[in-house]
Amino acid sequence: MTVPTWQQLLRTLESEIASGTLQPGQPAPSQRAAARRWGVSVATVTRVYAEATRRGWLHARVGSGTVVARPAAPSSPPPAAGLHDLAMNAPRVPRHLNASALLRDAFARLANGRAHALLDRAGQASEAPQHVEAAAQWLSTLGIDAQPCRTFVTPGAQAGLLVALRSAVGEGGGMACEPLVNPGLVAAAEFVGARLLPVAVDAEGPKPEAVEALAVTRGLRALYASPSCSNPLALHWSARRRQALAAVAEKHDLWVIEDDDLLPMDPATLPLCALAPERTLLIVGLSKLAGFALRTGFVHVPRALVDAYRRHLRAAVWMASPVLAEIAAHWLGTGLMDELVQARRQDAMQHQAIAAALLGGHGYRAPAFGTHGWLPLAKPWDAERFAFHARRHGVAVAADGEFRLAGVRGWAGVRLALSSTASSAELREALEALAHLLAHGPKTG
Structure with missing residues (x-):
């Protein structure tokens, strides 16, 4: 199977960071410069840099551009089977709705005449x-x-x-x-x-x-x-x-x-x-x-x-x-979109209730209908160290460095995406692992 171009370039970037060609704290090439160097579109570079930022290899800082991250902990272990991904804020279609059926019906409607009308709009x-x-x-x-x-x-x-x-x-x-x-x-x-x-x-x-x-x-x-x-x-x-x-x-x-x-x-x-x-x-x-x-x-x-x-x-x-x-x-x-919105809201409220029950005592916050929430961290934790140990406990989270603007201090914490797990039970398992980590520290993991 052909590896997508952006994934190939992601591996190239990872190799350059691992080999020391790009040092921690060193500015990464601008997206336009990288696009010229790699012979790809800026949109492709944006995807590479976004994923590299999510993985903690790069930090995007307004004023100083994108720089190679200075790791605060050993490199994260590779993704493990069954890793609960609370880092990517990509909500699934609400579980009680059949995503395959929704798309099948939509494309069947297109095939029954609408597609021809759309494709035939000359000029x-x-x-x-x-x-x-x-x-x-x-x-x-x-x-x-x-x-x-x-x-x-x-x-x-x-x-x-x-x-x-x-x-x-x-x-x-x-x-x-x-x-x-x-x-x-x-x-x-x-x-x-x-x-x-x-x-x-x-x-x-x-x-x-x-x-x-x-x-x-x-x-x-x-x-x-x-x-x-x-x-x-x-x-x-x-x-x-x-x-x-x-x-x-x-x-x-x-x-x-x-x-x-x-x-x-x-x-x-x-x-x-x-x-x-x-x-x-x-x-x-x-x-x-x-x-x-x-x-x-x-x-x-x-x-x-x-x-x-x-x-x-x-x-x-x-x-x-x-x-x-x-x-x-x-x-x-x-009216299907309104049904999707209501289903998403119902899912989100259920997820936020679980998060509030398990992490509310640690300062977790989010509106009741939010698809993500913010978990502040206090010493001895910093976000990179917490993200590293959370991954060892089977949970991926998004550390504050992915979001921080240049010159900003404080706001230590991680973002938790609650609607990307396969089930509420899986979400609960992931949040229980984070609650255990906060309560007992990394040595018990």
Whole structure:
């Protein structure tokens, strides 16, 4: 079987680090330089670097680029059979739904006539109007006044985020964000040339006065928001905090990039897009709701950015796959997507209850519907050491170094992805192992 190119390059990178060609603390080649060197696309390098970061070989740090990790513990043992992977935040399709049947039905519908209509659209230059209309109608159920003329269909939330950064922040522009952020945001900002500026947070989200100070002193253009369950810190921004941040954005003429895949699972709180509709770009991806096979995202943008977003979307990805967009539109129209959302929410609440019972005494936090949570660590633990010993106990976790921006201190901890295990019993087993490790230390493992 042919090994995918990105996996071959991952092995090459691993060999260079292991041999000392790339030393701990040394900057790794930029993604563009690596793409030129290896003769591949930047997207391929992004995947290699993302996996290398997840494995702890690289740290992505805004301001200093991506550097080779300085290990705080011996190299992790190789993955073992039966390893519980709580590191990759890739939720499975809710277990009581038959993923194979869902996809089989979707493709059967395409085979019965829809595929021909999609493939036969000669000169197709943009998304099909019915897909955009379906997206806008669904977004309108989430608490915003979505309009088709301001709605875009993208090949996943990451593509939507990349274009949003290019349209609203641009090269050299500053964007405030939490001190620990999704590596996908770091990669997108590096690609665009935007500056990510960490802002002080508390249990309710970023502090408005801290965002305002950055707006005055650092020339902010935007605020990054993932308010339902931020990644990785699992902060749920309160309604009061969202209103205050919307006011700051209006006062200082900031764009808000609201990247919130879990918004459909958070019906009780208005999105920032509803509070500052002419300042906010809302991005909702479907893969965390319906499974990673459905790489489709919806983006709703302010009127002032519609033309720029359309232009940059065409330059970056041209358009989303009409086939996947058709499946998404069908699921939206039949109510299946809402069923998937409710199933995901039910699963998440069950998983979070297990996590709270086993790890709540150790400071674990997450909103009840979150698909991941944050476990803070105190001495004698640091995240790398804890991740190493957790793996020896059969559990993979994501250490804070994967998410940390340059210059950020504190926030020692690990992210736990709760919806990637095969069953609730497996999740409980994994979390019990972590609870035992926290209670008794590494020597008992």
